[in-house]
Amino acid sequence: MPIQLSPGDLPVVAGTGPDVCARPALVSDPIDEASAAGLAQVFRALGDPVRLRLLSLIGAREGGEACVCDLTSAFDLSQPTISHHLRVLREAGLIDSDRRGTWVYYRLVPSALERMAGLLSVPLG
Amino acid sequence: MPIQLSPGDLPVVAGTGPDVCARPALVSDPIDEASAAGLAQVFRALGDPVRLRLLSLIGAREGGEACVCDLTSAFDLSQPTISHHLRVLREAGLIDSDRRGTWVYYRLVPSALERMAGLLSVPLG
DNA sequence: GGGCTTCATAGATGTCTGTCGATACAGAAG
DNA sequence: CTTCTGTATCGACAGACATCTATGAAGCCC
Numbered sequence: 001m002p003i004q005l006s007p008g009d010l011p012v013v014a015g016t017g018p019d020v021c022a023r024p025a026l027v028s029d030p031i032d033e034a035s036a037a038g039l040a041q042v043f044r045a046l047g048d049p050v051r052l053r054l055l056s057l058i059g060a061r062e063g064g065e066a067c068v069c070d071l072t073s074a075f076d077l078s079q080p081t082i083s084h085h086l087r088v089l090r091e092a093g094l095i096d097s098d099r100r101g102t103w104v105y106y107r108l109v110p111s112a113l114e115r116m117a118g119l120l121s122v123p124l125g
Numbered sequence: 126m127p128i129q130l131s132p133g134d135l136p137v138v139a140g141t142g143p144d145v146c147a148r149p150a151l152v153s154d155p156i157d158e159a160s161a162a163g164l165a166q167v168f169r170a171l172g173d174p175v176r177l178r179l180l181s182l183i184g185a186r187e188g189g190e191a192c193v194c195d196l197t198s199a200f201d202l203s204q205p206t207i208s209h210h211l212r213v214l215r216e217a218g219l220i221d222s223d224r225r226g227t228w229v230y231y232r233l234v235p236s237a238l239e240r241m242a243g244l245l246s247v248p249l250g
Numbered sequence: 251g252g253g254c255t256t257c258a259t260a261g262a263t264g265t266c267t268g269t270c271g272a273t274a275c276a277g278a279a280g
Numbered sequence: 281c282t283t284c285t286g287t288a289t290c291g292a293c294a295g296a297c298a299t300c301t302a303t304g305a306a307g308c309c310c
Contacts, residue, residue: 026177027184027233036174036181044172048298049161052151052168056161059152059247068257081299083258102256102307108152110247120242122184122235173268193287206269208288213267227277227286 026119042116045092050075051085058095058106065098065107151244167241170217175200176210183220183231190223190232 026039045051057074058066072082086106089095093112098105156164170176182199183191197207211231214220218237223230 026181027238029181030185031178031181033174033178036177040172040174040177043168043177047165047169047172049158049165050298052161052165053156053158056151056154056156060155069255072257077298078300079257080259080301084298087258099257099306104257108247113152113245113247117242117245120238120245122233122238175268194285197287202268203270204287205271205289209268212288224276224287229287 025121027122039116039119042092042094042112045088045094046116048085048088050077050082051089054082054085054089055094055108059108065105067103067105069103071106150246152247164241164244167217167219167237170213170219171241173210173213175202175207176214179207179210179214180219180233184233190230192228192230194228196231 031039046055053074054071057071058064061070068079068082068086071086072079075082086095086097090097090106094109095106096109098107151164171180178199179196182196183189186195193204193207193211196211197204200207211220211222215222215231219234220231221234223232
């Protein structure tokens with residue numbers, strides 16, 4: 001069990017709860033260091049071209065999910081590298097995985113994406 | 126001249142144009158490598174706790190701007206380090222600077238923030 | 251069981267990045 | 281012009297990260 005998230009420092013929303021528009025708006029109020037650290041982890045996960053394209057490929061897939069083999073074939077990178085990027089996205093709470101037989105399917109976590117979107121929404125400018 | 130942005134791969138919005146809700150939605154359509162690289166730069170700029178707090182401090186300031194001295198005093202970091210982070214945010218197009226006398230004032234670029242927010246908005250889930 | 255396919259993990263390596271102290275630059279003030 | 285204050289840049293260095301190859305683990309099929 002090598003990767004264990006300490007639940008305190010990752011402010012990831014659980015499940016797909018409808019509390020999306022709480023408008024915590026990064027920009028309207030100074031955030032504390034702990035929140036900043038948690039949010040930065042998620043933005044850092046988004047801060048790689050490969051991972052952005054992975055999200056994009058998963059989301060564009062009909063059914064909203066894609067298996068690793070499909071994703072790997074879309075890049076000029078080794079399979080372990082893709083697996084690594086998927087792990088980063090999963091640890092950030094942006095995607096979720098689900099094994100079905102031999103294949104592992106990944107899908108987006110919409111609430112996590114919406115939450116980050118809400119943070120960047122400027123209240124008044 | 127160590128850091129030079131090639132204007133092609135940074136899809137930064139110029140100024141505060143009102144083309145905010147074009148809904149390019151990262152997730153609805155697979156993005157190409159060039160777009161991914163440009164967007165990743167902006168997300169990477171957001172992927173640091175100090176930079177998130179800087180954005181937050183600037184945005185929360187009345188008048189929407191803050192001088193470097195105010196920002197530096199809010200952290201336990203050296204002034205060059207804060208200056209470095211501000212540069213990363215500026216090169217990502219997230220903030221803009223303006224010298225008035227001895228002081229340099231930074232303010233948010235709302236259109237850039239909105240653009241990133243729009244990318245993360247999930248069309249249907 | 252043995253082999254095959256799909257995916258994850260481990261370890262190594264080169265590059266990027268956050269941080270610092272030292273220094274240079276710009277403007278105000280004497 | 282000199283000095284002082286506020287910012288930016290430079291060079292260095294430690295830690296993080298993206299990538300690879302090799303290997304392990306899980307599930308199917310013969």
